[in-house]
Amino acid sequence: xxxxxxxxxxxITVTGKKLTVTCxxxxxxxxxxxxxxxxxxxxxxxxxxxxxxxxxxxxVPEGYKVxxxxxxxxxxxxxxPSPNQTSLYFCASSLSWVAGAGDTQYFGxxxxxxxx
Amino acid sequence: xxxxxxxxxxxxxxEGEDVSMNCxxxxxxxxxxxxxxxxxxxxxxxxxxxxxxxxTSNGRLTAQFGITRKDSFLNISxxxxxxxxxxxxxxxxxxxxxxxxxxxxxxxxKP
Numbered sequence: 150x151x152x153x154x155x156x157x158x159x160x161i162t163v164t165g166k167k168l169t170v171t172c173x174x175x176x177x178x179x180x181x182x183x184x185x186x187x188x189x190x191x192x193x194x195x196x197x198x199x200x201x202x203x204x205x206x207x208x209v210p211e212g213y214k215v216x217x218x219x220x221x222x223x224x225x226x227x228x229x230p231s232p233n234q235t236s237l238y239f240c241a242s243s244l245s246w247v248a249g250a251g252d253t254q255y256f257g258x259x260x261x262x263x264x265x
Numbered sequence: 266x267x268x269x270x271x272x273x274x275x276x277x278x279x280e281g282e283d284v285s286m287n288c289x290x291x292x293x294x295x296x297x298x299x300x301x302x303x304x305x306x307x308x309x310x311x312x313x314x315x316x317x318x319x320x321t322s323n324g325r326l327t328a329q330f331g332i333t334r335k336d337s338f339l340n341i342s343x344x345x346x347x348x349x350x351x352x353x354x355x356x357x358x359x360x361x362x363x364x365x366x367x368x369x370x371x372x373x374x375k376p
Contacts, residue, residue: 153307184366191271191353191368192308239307253298254364256307 153257172240181223185236230264271367286370287338288354296357297337
């Protein structure tokens with residue numbers, strides 16, 4: 150089954166304790182992206198990757214890091230989480246970075262992060 | 266950053282009513298996408314639009330790509346309980362292919 154998986158689904162942590170949210174896709178997609186979703190603000194892109202070893206900042210990259218060492222995995226790293234990073238996080242992937250006909254972004258189920 | 270204005274923010278409707286929502290921007294887009302998010306899940310694509318003026322249907326859903334390439338609307342006819350959720354528009358900028366998202370329209374159906 151084609152899917153994007155994220156782990157963990159829920160996480161409560163404390164300020165400053167480094168954490169990683171994993172994302173994996175089994176569709177051989179080139180493009181992967183991380184979003185955060187906050188009430189009233191919709192989806193805001195954190196980082197994206199157009200292919201292996203090619204990552205770039207989205208709209209709200211501060212406080213986050215990513216890596217793309219393999220095509221299928223795109224982990225999101227919070228080196229020193231702060232309470233303002235409490236949010237719902239989504240990983241997404243698509244065949245390419247241009248939303249062409251027949252191509253779409255597939256979203257993971259989300260990770261709800263609370264930073265105390 | 267770039268913004269999409271999506272309205273309304275929320276809608277309370279009766280089952281069976283038609284629903285209309287839209288997104289506007291000052292920027293020009295080459296693609297418009299409409300997604301639906303159910304509680305506890307990630308967004309799922311409903312309709313994709315690729316040409317100015319294009320009108321596309323998916324069951325009871327109809328969406329249009331505005332002639333000016335700066336707006337799009339989504340209509341849902343004869344709403345049913347499973348239509349509840351948050352609907353997002355997303356536009357891909359023609360200048361740099363960046364995907365910009367609206368803030369969402371929350372659809373609530375009154376019992």
